[in-house]
Amino acid sequence: MITRTKYNPKEIEAKWQKHWEEQQLYHAPDDSPKPRFYNLVMLPYPSGDLHMGHWYNYAQADAYGRFKRMNGFNVMQPMGFDAFGLPAENAAIKHGIQAHTWTLANIVKMREQLKMMGAAWDWEREIISCLPDYYKWSQWLFLQFYKHGLAYRTKAPANWCPSCNTTLANEQVLANGTCERCGTTVIRKEIDQWLLRITKYAEELLDFSQIEWPEKTVTMQHNWIGRSEGAEIRFSIEVEGQTEQIPVFTTRPDTIYGVTFFVLAPEHPFVAKITTPQQRAEVEAYIDQARRETEIERMNAEKEKTGVFTGSYVTNPINGEQVPVWIADYVLMGYGAGAIMGVPAHDQRDFEFARNFGIPIVEVIRPEDEEPTDPATWHGAKLAYGMMVNSGPFNGTPGEEAKTAVIKYIEEKGVGQATVTYRLRDWLISRQRYWGAPIPVVYCDTHGMVPVPEDQLPVILPEHVEFKSTGESPLRYEPDFVNTTCPTCGGPATREADTMDTFICSSWYFLRYADPKNAEQAWSQEAMRRWLPVDQYIGGAEHAVMHLLYARFFIKALRDMGHMNFNEPFTRLFHQGIVLGPDGQKMSKSRGNVVAPDEYVTKYGADTVRGYMMFIGPFDQGGTFKSENLAGVWRFLTRFWDLIGENWVENPNSAETPASQAVERLRHKTIKRVTEEISNLRFNTALAALMECNNALIKLQSEEVAHSAAFQRTLENMLQLLAPLAPHIAEELWQQTGHTGSIHTTEWPQYNEEKTRDENFTLVVQVNGKVRERIDVAADISEQNARILALGNERVASFIGDATVQKVIYVPGKLINIVVRK
RNA sequence: GGGGCGGUGGUGAAAUGGUAGACACAGGGGACUUAAAAUCCCCAGGCUGAACAAGCCGUGAGGGUUCGAGUCCCUCCCGCCCUACCA
Numbered sequence: 001m002i003t004r005t006k007y008n009p010k011e012i013e014a015k016w017q018k019h020w021e022e023q024q025l026y027h028a029p030d031d032s033p034k035p036r037f038y039n040l041v042m043l044p045y046p047s048g049d050l051h052m053g054h055w056y057n058y059a060q061a062d063a064y065g066r067f068k069r070m071n072g073f074n075v076m077q078p079m080g081f082d083a084f085g086l087p088a089e090n091a092a093i094k095h096g097i098q099a100h101t102w103t104l105a106n107i108v109k110m111r112e113q114l115k116m117m118g119a120a121w122d123w124e125r126e127i128i129s130c131l132p133d134y135y136k137w138s139q140w141l142f143l144q145f146y147k148h149g150l151a152y153r154t155k156a157p158a159n160w161c162p163s164c165n166t167t168l169a170n171e172q173v174l175a176n177g178t179c180e181r182c183g184t185t186v187i188r189k190e191i192d193q194w195l196l197r198i199t200k201y202a203e204e205l206l207d208f209s210q211i212e213w214p215e216k217t218v219t220m221q222h223n224w225i226g227r228s229e230g231a232e233i234r235f236s237i238e239v240e241g242q243t244e245q246i247p248v249f250t251t252r253p254d255t256i257y258g259v260t261f262f263v264l265a266p267e268h269p270f271v272a273k274i275t276t277p278q279q280r281a282e283v284e285a286y287i288d289q290a291r292r293e294t295e296i297e298r299m300n301a302e303k304e305k306t307g308v309f310t311g312s313y314v315t316n317p318i319n320g321e322q323v324p325v326w327i328a329d330y331v332l333m334g335y336g337a338g339a340i341m342g343v344p345a346h347d348q349r350d351f352e353f354a355r356n357f358g359i360p361i362v363e364v365i366r367p368e369d370e371e372p373t374d375p376a377t378w379h380g381a382k383l384a385y386g387m388m389v390n391s392g393p394f395n396g397t398p399g400e401e402a403k404t405a406v407i408k409y410i411e412e413k414g415v416g417q418a419t420v421t422y423r424l425r426d427w428l429i430s431r432q433r434y435w436g437a438p439i440p441v442v443y444c445d446t447h448g449m450v451p452v453p454e455d456q457l458p459v460i461l462p463e464h465v466e467f468k469s470t471g472e473s474p475l476r477y478e479p480d481f482v483n484t485t486c487p488t489c490g491g492p493a494t495r496e497a498d499t500m501d502t503f504i505c506s507s508w509y510f511l512r513y514a515d516p517k518n519a520e521q522a523w524s525q526e527a528m529r530r531w532l533p534v535d536q537y538i539g540g541a542e543h544a545v546m547h548l549l550y551a552r553f554f555i556k557a558l559r560d561m562g563h564m565n566f567n568e569p570f571t572r573l574f575h576q577g578i579v580l581g582p583d584g585q586k587m588s589k590s591r592g593n594v595v596a597p598d599e600y601v602t603k604y605g606a607d608t609v610r611g612y613m614m615f616i617g618p619f620d621q622g623g624t625f626k627s628e629n630l631a632g633v634w635r636f637l638t639r640f641w642d643l644i645g646e647n648w649v650e651n652p653n654s655a656e657t658p659a660s661q662a663v664e665r666l667r668h669k670t671i672k673r674v675t676e677e678i679s680n681l682r683f684n685t686a687l688a689a690l691m692e693c694n695n696a697l698i699k700l701q702s703e704e705v706a707h708s709a710a711f712q713r714t715l716e717n718m719l720q721l722l723a724p725l726a727p728h729i730a731e732e733l734w735q736q737t738g739h740t741g742s743i744h745t746t747e748w749p750q751y752n753e754e755k756t757r758d759e760n761f762t763l764v765v766q767v768n769g770k771v772r773e774r775i776d777v778a779a780d781i782s783e784q785n786a787r788i789l790a791l792g793n794e795r796v797a798s799f800i801g802d803a804t805v806q807k808v809i810y811v812p813g814k815l816i817n818i819v820v821r822k
Numbered sequence: 823g824g825g826g827c828g829g830u831g832g833u834g835a836a837a838u839g840g841u842a843g844a845c846a847c848a849g850g851g852g853a854c855u856u857a858a859a860a861u862c863c864c865c866a867g868g869c870u871g872a873a874c875a876a877g878c879c880g881u882g883a884g885g886g887u888u889c890g891a892g893u894c895c896c897u898c899c900c901g902c903c904c905u906a907c908c909a
Contacts, residue, residue, distance in 0.1 A: 688845040
């Protein structure tokens with residue numbers, strides 16, 4: 001017998017957390033002979049508060065890692081902080097506390113909160129992205145990208161607040177197109193920016209064959225990359241007596257005879273050259289207006305089509321026709337060629353534009369069985385493929401064939417070729433911000449732009465800066481930072497004052513966990529081979545096209561540089577659902593429905609809060625936080641605690657009885673269910689299975705079978721099955737029941753399929769598919785006997801009546817269905 | 823407009839094409855208690871019914887496939903999320 005005490009989570013949780021830490025129980029050694037399992041969750045931003053969403057995500061991820069550990073894997077489950085970014089800078093501006101101080105204080109607090117979860121984090125591997133020993137390598141990576149032509153500097157349009165005199169991230173532009181700080185309308189401005197050439201990997205990034213990711217995420221990345229097959233076609237134009245070519249991109253070369261106008265994006269370099277003097281004033285006014293518009297306004301498809309005629313004409317290369325050149329903001333400089341051929345009959349946007357400006361509409365594609373109609377009577381463009389009409393020598397060419405025929409023709413004529421275009425743009429990584437990793441580049445009067453040599457890294461970010469109200473990066477005003485010498489000539493030079501997008505830091509953190517203390521390299525080849533790629537990655541779906549795409553790009557680029565021998569960073573990906581506030585709304589400070597876990601941890605203990613998070617529902621669905629539901633898990637843990645306290649015996653009775661055999665079946669069934677559920681990240685049903693087992697054992701506890709070896713074995717296995725979900729109570733009871741060593745290093749209980757089978761089952765008897773009777777029968781009943789039993793049953797007979805039995809369906813172990821007809 | 827996810831009791835939810843509602847929460851009844859809390863036991867999809875007799879209906883709506891559909895197929899309705907002038 002063990003000493004009976006009351007379940008007191010507060011006491012035991014603190015005790016075991018301390019013990020595990022002292023024992024370094026969760027450190028993943030580099031030299032283990034066991035197979036590795038890299039179990040990763042997206043690292044948090046150190047906001048200073050660990051909220052319910054973190055618990056929801058981390059508790060279940062932790063349970064999975066613990067399950068894998070008990071199943072014989074050397075599990076690496078690291079934790080760290082994505083510590084650069086705007087909130088720290090805003091806190092600095094608002095409260096006058098330095099971003100560095102604010103962030104590190106938050107990390108101290110959050111680390112404590114994370115430890116209260118009792119999760120198996122390997123703190124030996126912790127990384128903090130805002131510390132020099134980490135961002136040194138972010139800078140080193142930038143230099144590698146630069147060296148391989150994957151990082152470049154160019155003028156790129158950015159959101160610009162004319163009042164704050166700075167660029168803004170897209171997230172800082174409010175929905176109505178104004179600056180979040182001062183309310184001024186944000187405009188677009190061309191400034192020098194650093195970009196990474198992610199577009200070079202567009203094609204390979206479309207290949208998801210080596211990873212097991214949610215279909216939804218694959219689709220989102222696929223759409224984001226946006227591959228379009230079509231043709232580049234060059235239209236010619238006379239500029240100051242010279243013939244120049246303007247290319248367009250189209251996915252519908254088959255409609256080229258329907259071109260009745262031509263449109264350039266307002267920013268297109270040709271606009272100034274081709275605008276006639278009479279049209280100049282109007283065109284310039286339009287460009288000015290377009291520039292003032294935010295991207296959000298401009299991309300609103302509901303908006304009326306606007307545009308201005310430039311006064312010039314281009315020549316359609318296929319038929320020599322002259323068509324007017326317009327500029328319009330529905331054509332975007334950043335996509336395709338920044339120019340389009342206007343085919344109003346077969347493109348909805350062109351149709352609307354032509355209608356607005358009285359441009360002719362010519363039908364050139366028509367389904368074979370359709371009569372010609374007057375386009376003036378149409379209500380919209382005809383997008384379907386069909387036979388070419390009004391298309392000179394191409395008349396009668398059908399569907400897809402029409403596309404290839406036109407492409408072949410333009411290629412032969414040398415006025416264009418088949419092309420693939422992607423929606424994906426290069427990744428703009430410069431931020432005119434302080435709290436980020438400095439871009440390791442200097443500008444010298446003699447040598448121009450010079451990358452900082454690797455042996456001079458890190459370029460240290462000053463911990464103390466002064467925030468002035470200019471809105472510019474404070475780094476620009478730090479002489480000690482900005483003023484430096486040229487690495488090439490030693491002459492005076494200026495440092496780049498822009499910092500890197502924080503997504504750079506999070507694009508490779510999972511590599512650093514494998515070799516977190518390496519002072520010589522970002523990681524060793526050995527560490528890569530040992531730990532990467534990540535086996536299971538768990539995180540929010542909101543990162544589907546940002547972080548998750550950038551990380552894939554990083555791995556592919558680094559592989560091509562010779563730093564990796566694998567193609568994808570995350571083999572299996574899982575998106576957890578979102579925990580909503582008690583009002584069913586997304587938790588947010590402004591709504592005032594944010595639930596802090598701390599008070600519930602104090603009241604019920606971490607194990608109950610963990611369990612409740614799992615019990616809310618399927619892991620990928622999230623759910624509404626309801627404090628009253630914590631009671632269910634609390635009661636279960638308490639009852640289980642008491643069950644063991646009152647029934648654990650040291651010398652059980654090993655005799656087999658029918659009752660003990662039934663308990664033994666329950667044991668095998670429960671192991672099977674819990675094993676399968678956790679394997680599939682279904683913690684809600686895993687917990688339900690344990691509850692069922694618990695309830696069943698409670699019913700038996702006053703009977704003799706409670707002293708049987710089978711019963712005791714079941715209690716023991718229950719503890720192990722519970723260990724990943726509620727690690728503290730399981731460890732405590734493991735110790736109380738006289739075991740030595742941690743339960744978390746024990747081997748996961750095994751079940752025998754044979755022994756999960758019942759001796760009897762309830763044979764369901766249906767008549768015409770409706771359940772009419774349930775008969776308890778032996779598990780191995782023959783079909784013949786089942787038939788006899790069913791047909792001989794009085795109730796069943798009354799439902800059959802005088803109808804004729806047509807056939808009998810027998811499903812072994814389940815049911816028998818008697819099909820009758822009158 | 824495009825893409826995705828979902829719709830099952832009062833609530834959260836279970837259910838390899840085979841007994842719909844496991845497991846819980848809230849609720850009702852009872853036990854214990856001076857009382858409350860906690861704990862324990864019992865009830866609980868809807869309708870008809872005195873019934874713990876029996877029957878009928880029931881997984882957003884309507885069709886279909888099947889001996890049998892919450893589950894598969896088609897059409898539609900509703901909700902949520904993402905995305906959006908991409909040529």
